[in-house]
Amino acid sequence: MSALAQSPTVRPRLGIAGIAIESSTFTPYRSSEADFEVRHGTEEILSRYPFEVPEAEYVGVLHARALPGGQLDRDTYEGWKAEIVDGLAAACENAPLDGFFFDIHGAMSVVGLDDAEGDLITAIRGAIGPDVVVGTAMDLHGNVSTTLFEACDLLTCYRHAPHIDAWETRERGLRDLVEASARVAAGGERPHKALVHLPILLPGEKTSTRIEPAKSLYARIPELTAREGVTDVSYWIGFAWADQPRCKAAIVAFGDDADAVDAAALELANAVWDKRHDFEFVAPTGTFDDCLEQAISSSLRPFWISDSGDNPGAGGADDTTYALARLLDRPEIRAGEVSALMVSLVDPESTSTAHALGMGARGEFRVGGRIDAREPGPVALRAEVTALDEAANTGHSAALRVLDGERETGLTVVVTARRSQWATRSMFARLGLSMTGFDVVTVKMGYLEPDQYEAAAGWLLALTPGGVDQDLRRLGHSRIDRPMIPFDAEIPAPTSEDVVTGGGR
Template sequence: MAPPISRGRRLRIGIGGMHIESSTFSPHRAAYDDFRVTRGDELLARYDWTRPDGDLAEVVEWVPLVHAVSLPGGPVDPATYARVKAELTDRIRAAGPLDGLVYDIHGAMSVVGLEDAEGDLTDAVREAIGPDALISAAMDLHGNVSRRFADRLDLLTAHRLAPHEDAWETRERAARKLVERLVSGKGRPHIAWVQIPVLLPGEKTSTRLEPATSLYGRLAAVEALDGVVDAAIWVGYAWADEPRCRATVVVTGDDPALVVDQARSLAREYWEVRRDFAFVGPTGSADACIADALASPDRPFLISDSGDNPTAGGAGDLAYMLRRLLAHDDLAAGRATALHPGITDPAAVARCFAAGVGATVTVAVGGHFSGAEAHGGPYDLVGEVVALRPGDEVGGDLAAVRCGGVTVLLTSRRKPFHRVADFGELDPRTYDLVVVKIGYLEPELYEMAADWRLALTPGGVDQDLLRLGHRRVVRPLYPFDEEMSEPDLTPVLL
């Protein structure tokens, strides 16, 4: 049991977690080397509110445990999960009595062989930290909140913006709410938990558009009610085939009737507007989006290769869009230009580095994770190496190869391209088309795009959920069951 909080004693609050978003439809497997693992001062440096000169320093001793974060991908291999889980729980025990834990996770981690990875991890964390310490989870709104998982927590909150411009604000909110509860001595609040039988992709639930704008816009007002601590909505993670995958509302507070009423109201609104969620931008097939882009005078014109988006869990190695770009006569002949980052293929990158800038190479691009049969398999690319960049912090070695009017940027490690700086010496603003493996455009790309399309391409995070073949989600579930009956949206008070 943690010692009583008395005047002059600082709270001892641990920080740790395991953060990844995993598509069970992705052939990629997340190994230990895919994670950035931090401990000690390096872990504390991730957060502004742990600074020794910060306003919480007089009341809190922050205890860094271990935090592992990875680019989204496929399920985590069991040995990697077991290694991180063991270190986290061992460090919790070794830290001695803790008053609380800031639990920095995503919420959509899948592990090979587990049905509810966060539930399993949180069971172990609770056992290690004991029943009296408070655990406050900071999560992505695309996470899943099973009852097993929520039962083991004391506070939980999620992002309120998609794209997640408030990710660090969410972590700070989780930390400050935890400190407030511990200082006040109020302990664990009531948790009103309700799942909604709706599962939508993130590209249909962006808070840039209605109905998500208004729905998420309500949360601050609910949180401000006397008797409420926090309010959160999770849309769930659409690309994992697990029973826990669905939307969830959680309202925490000291007034049990009020938190149940507010959770019911938010869940009811979510259900009622389920058919109003729409894609965040104009959509079409790959070929239709390419045709729209080339016919438009707007430059640069961005296209999202959404089905292979590595920041949602896609493998990031499909050459499907490269094949479609070079199938267009104007792009193949160089009458129009396109830049297409970043297909992951370490063997092709190595060939380019061996050949050098200016050399003509013939490389089979794509399929490093997905294999030869996935969505057309590797593409036999013949082109000139126009740029090489060794040792990118995320992508490893990068090689740019130009074929006709198309420049493809190959990476030796999976890498997202969200900012102009990610493209290195290749300026995306100088091309007619920029085709990025992404879903909705991140802020810098959104500002750069004169116009854009969301290409409904195949892959491990296909936006057409019915095309993926879910088998283990709990039915009925919208949109898999369009005409399902009204669900029971009565919150459970945990």
């Protein structure tokens, strides 16, 4: 990889701040301060990085990160924005900043804003001025609006999904930023940068880099960055679950040779365009009923089904009851001939009812459908409390064995006080459950995490309704740019006319 041209030894002074969340505008869930881990000041923020940060003087202001969710409430956002802007303005009064690291995810939705990261970086630029070198390292599911591109000098993102290279990406982004900041502080040039937008929206479950075509597209990057004068090239898939004009794929490259940078960006953009119709789901898919039918009739045990439209890991509410109601309706499960586990629904009310009743007690519950009340809404059921627990990530939780009158059915439902993903064997064990102890296991997930993947003898991805519906055409986008794949049949191939450039002196 060709680094930016060698800089004289200047120890640059760098600000760090950011708000990192992936949030769907199609879920009724609203993310708020309580969903975030917030760090203040240099020491707390630097302790977030599990790598040795490059030599520089750092001024950390505020960093907030959350699990994927819904739109962030405006007051929380405006409060953090003011704290970041004021903190950076104060830092600049002490001594000028040479660089600023914008540590974000890139798919934050805030109530009333179409481009939250663009709004935040514009306010930050207002405080630090146009001369500071700004770098960002993002999730490949983030969006690169023209505003964000213009406000940043160096932009990079992950090259793997699942994101095994998240820290490696931030380390690379920070290292390149420190080098560029030192060089500009010594009177050198900023890197040249190029952006190509591609009107393609794809769900995460079609863009795993474990499978084609994403695998080969991302595998081209090392060859592009090895070219003389090219420092970094990135491909953002973009975020499909927000209805905003900025949501689309983006290719960004930067480096010292303008022609080489532009050519690398256009080349990768054309490679993506060539494969635009080749992205497929990571697993066989179907309606929930199709998947359940196959699971029950299969000899593979356990058979796992992903309730993908309500995956909290992508921003789903985590309480739609579509899958739960379909499980309850199956005669084989009601009769107890097939054992089934539904894990999990966030439902603080049912969870506290279970804890109040106590282990082994029986009672009436109304499960789920409180945040995302889409059909069929809260499900009334009678159940026995078979396990109780409390953990940091779930809050209180309970396992409920569903009853038909006083007779046990085959269905167990897990409810939690907090939105959570049941990805690990140890989480199941805390409630006395085994990942392999049921005929059919339904999880609110997209692609399975390693422990789940290992446990599942069979697996189907159910295209269920919800705030992160994998069938994008059902969501009802109305504000994205058109034409856009998959909503329109065809888009034109990118040309040199589509390359937006910046940087240099």
